[in-house]
């Protein structure tokens with residue numbers, strides 16, 4: 001299982017992603033190696049589903065996730081999609097298959113995009 005991999009195998013000495021970040025479902029590339037910073041922050045992400053269901057708020061089910069890739073500029077992403085705003089939050093979804101959320105973005109902080117390690121695969 002990808003999730004059992006300890007972060008040290010994924011995180012470089014500079015705290016960046018050693019591997020490319022891919023969509024778990026379709027393999028679409030989200031981030032190139034070395035483009036994101038490892039960041040610990042407790043964020044709630046609704047359960048994975050297709051984008052139309054996410055727009056309604058995602059429902060109460062989900063996960064509190066601690067480990068993320070932090071990206072400061074949305075143009076760093078190879079491919080990413082966004083849900084409609086849910087309050088002041090946008091969730092990141094795969095640009096190709098639209099499954100998510102794989103990450104989290106708050107409109108109050110334009111320079112922080114979080115991608116949850118547990119919601120993506122690494123290659």
Ligand SMILES: [Zn+2]
Pocket residue numbers: 023024025026027028094095096097098099
């Ligand atoms: Zn995908």
